[in-house]
Amino acid sequence: MIRTxxxxxxxxxxxxxxxNRSPAVVVEVSRAGGFGVLAAVSYTAAELDxxxxxISEQLDGRPYGVDLLVPERTADVDADREDLVAALRAQLPPGHLAFVDDLLERYGIPKVPADPGRDAIAAGMSRxxxxxxxDVVFAHRPALVANALGTAPPHLVERAHAAGTAVAALVGTRRHAERQLAAGVDVLVAQGTEAGGHTGTIATTVLTPxxxxxxxxxxxxxxxxxxSGDQMAAALALGAAGVWCGSVWLSSVxxxxxxxxxxKFLAAGSGDTVRSPARTxxxxxxxxxxxxxAWDAPGAPAPLPMPLQPLLTLQAWSSIDAAADAGNPGAQELQSFFVGQVVGAFTELRGAGEITRTMARDCxxxxxxxxxxxxxGAAR
Incomplete structure (x- = not known):
């Protein structure tokens, strides 16, 4: 047993x-002795509740955490979520909308009906x-709340500490870490460029120490x-008190x-990922x-800043995923998801609990x- x-x-x-965004992964990791954290950005407040x-019912007292995107500065203190989304959609350039429509048409992707509830990326952009x-998170009293969007705002840290909840923050540079420490966070996650999702340019082995x-x-x-357990052992050797894993659970059942x-993950190599703003x-x-x-091709528009780019592409990704699962070859060419360079190690789908136990044992x-x-000295 490793104590840190x-x-x-x-x-x-x-x-x-x-x-992971899947509640079942969170449960199985925590049941196996690890600590599951739910990625909550894709949920409305009611869905998150x-x-x-x-999760709480399944874990029967075992600890878990929640990861949110709470900006330090919110876009509009008084705006309703629906009003904010409508205002943001009005800013989408016609040329960008036409580009996305043309992309789906070229690859033979039928559009799925729009689902306004999937605009959750904007839900946290207003106070x-x-x-x-x-409110939902602290009603459930998780052991940890992580903020993955800049410096943790004071009201998040204050509410968490008042509830006896630890606060974690992802950082990609020393400067980021110093800001988070000044904000009062309890745990720092040193996220190297190998990671899936939003990440910087510094490698994990350089960043962690x-x-x-x-x-x-x-x-x-x-x-x-x-x-893997070997990679986990390397992280501990660098001075880490543990590991924060995201991509590996994408190979879980x-x-x-x-x-x-x-x-596609199972067929990919470690060089088959790209760090791109074209989705978010x-x-x-x-x-x-x-x-x-397509977004890198000559004549393509430049991706819009967050949160406009997700609003631009959200329905397109729903259409691509639905068509790909139905066997549409064009959709399968386009299909993608956030994943780190460890995707090259995926050979089969396993249970999240098995992955956790194997990593701990091998470490x-x-x-x-x-x-x-x-x-x-005496043995030398």
Whole structure:
């Protein structure tokens, strides 16, 4: 058993954090002795409440966490979510809308009906929307709340600490870490460029010890390029108190990604990802596909800033995923999802609990093997 500052803080057996949008993954990671964290950005407040009720019932007291996108500065304090989304949609340039429509037509993708409820990316961009999600989260009293969008705002930190909830924040540079520490966060996640989703340009092995060096007594988790016990052991050797894993759960049977994109993950190599703003408006690592090639082609418009780019492409991605699962070859060429460079290690789908236990066991074995390389002075 590996005991670190993280296992002591959260009361878990293994210093493995499992970040995923699928409630079943969160449950299985926590049941296996790790710490499941629900990625909540795709849920409305009502949906989030239902998911957290289900997670709590399944875990029967075991700890878990929630990851939100709460901006330090909100777009419009008084705006309703629907009004904000409508105002943002009005800013979408006609040329960009035409480009997306043409892309779907060229690849033979039928459009699915628009679902206004899927505009959740904008839900937290107003203070009212962010507070609605926070109200739900703190009603369930998770052990940890993570904020993945800039510096944790004071009202988030204050509410969390008042509820006895730890606050984590993802950082990609030492400067980011210093800002988060000044904001009062309890856990830093050093996310290297290998990671899936929004990420910077510094590698995990370089970034982790830099963040450990400024964190003081606050635990640092390594993230990016970690999907095995050996990689976890390397993170601990760099001074991390644990690992924050996201991409590895995309190879789990419980993950809700479409089966068609899971097949692409299993066939991909570690060089088949791209860090691109074409999906969200900010550089995010994802599986490279014909979609990214189209946005990179001469004459293509430049991606819009967040949150306009997600609003521009959200319905298109719903259409692509639905068509790909139905066997549409054009959709399968375009299909993609956020995933890190560890995708090259995916060979089969496994249970999230099995992945957790295997990582912990193999990490312990690797540490034990390394300890055998060290001899005391008398044995030399």
């Amino acid at each position: 500052a993280l296992t002591g803080l959260l009361g878990v057996e293994h210093p493995i954090v499992g970040f 239902a998911q957290l009720h289900w 009212r929307g962010a507070d609605a999600q926070l 830099e963040i450990v060096g400024v964190a003081g007594d606050r635990p640092v988790l390594a993230a990016g390029g970690i999907a 419980e993950d809700v990604a479409p089966e068609s994109v899971k097949r 408006g900010k550089p995010a690592r994802q599986l490279r596909s014909a979609y990214h090639d 312990e074995a690797r540490i034990a093997a390394l300890s055998g390389l060290v001899r005391d």
